[in-house]
Amino acid sequence: MTVLDGLRVRLRAFRDDDLPQFFALHSDPRVMRYWSFAAWTDLSQAQAYFESAKAGRDPDRMLCRVIALPADDRLIGAVTLYAINREQGRAEIGYALSSAHWGHGYAREAVQLVITHAFDVLGLRRIEADIDPRNAASCRLVEQLGFVREGLLRERWHVAGELCDTVLYGLLARDWRAGEAATRP
Numbered sequence: 001m002t003v004l005d006g007l008r009v010r011l012r013a014f015r016d017d018d019l020p021q022f023f024a025l026h027s028d029p030r031v032m033r034y035w036s037f038a039a040w041t042d043l044s045q046a047q048a049y050f051e052s053a054k055a056g057r058d059p060d061r062m063l064c065r066v067i068a069l070p071a072d073d074r075l076i077g078a079v080t081l082y083a084i085n086r087e088q089g090r091a092e093i094g095y096a097l098s099s100a101h102w103g104h105g106y107a108r109e110a111v112q113l114v115i116t117h118a119f120d121v122l123g124l125r126r127i128e129a130d131i132d133p134r135n136a137a138s139c140r141l142v143e144q145l146g147f148v149r150e151g152l153l154r155e156r157w158h159v160a161g162e163l164c165d166t167v168l169y170g171l172l173a174r175d176w177r178a179g180e181a182a183t184r185p
């Protein structure tokens with residue numbers, strides 16, 4: 001999966017020149033409100049993330065892609081398939097989009113592309129999303145794609161002094177394929 005082009009968004013690998021936009025994304029308090037760590041305050045935090053990602057990334061366990069618009073190919077977000085477990089046929093998905101680009105359906109398209117890749121190319125059976133129940137936009141996004149709300153995990157996260165619950169969503173390949181078939185002409 002080098003580049004995946006959707007109707008409007010492109011998913012591509014990270015480049016070193018993505019660093020300023022990647023830092024901007026993770027230092028925006030609106031984007032980071034329900035994230036699993038606090039908003040970054042220093043560019044070195046983005047650098048450290050890049051270095052550790054490059055050093056320790058196992059392509060069989062993690063797939064990180066930039067969300068860009070083809071017109072200028074600049075990073076406007078990121079989508080990650082992580083905790084990939086090929087033996088068990090499952091993975092978790094995470095995503096973030098720059099707040100300047102919210103509300104256009106770009107995130108949904110990016111997540112759709114990764115899900116299709118995960119089911120059709122990697123052969124996974126199940127994808128999970130761990131979402132703060134107050135994160136209405138994220139809950140709506142996955143529900144629209146057919147994820148099922150499977151349970152509430154109380155006080156699962158402790159971020160920036162706040163204890164946060166998780167709603168665990170799950171999507172099965174067979175439900176995804178049935179949904180695709182139903183929308184085919």
Ligand SMILES: CC(C)(COP(=O)(O)OP(=O)(O)OC[C@H]1O[C@@H](n2cnc3c(N)ncnc32)[C@H](O)[C@@H]1OP(=O)(O)O)[C@@H](O)C(=O)NCCC(=O)NCCS
Pocket residue numbers: 030031032034035094095096097098101102103104105106107108109130131132135136137138140141
């Ligand atoms: C989650 C996120 C990617 C969604 O981006 P987006 O641009 O709003 O996504 P979409 O345009 O595809 O829209 C998602 C749906 O949520 C709805 N939505 C957006 N903001 C909402 C809000 N505050 N309350 C309720 N629904 C909302 C949209 O209307 C849309 O539904 P619709 O198509 O029925 O209108 C974006 O809000 C984000 O990056 N948030 C910060 C990072 C984050 O929390 N990531 C998820 C971690 S689990």
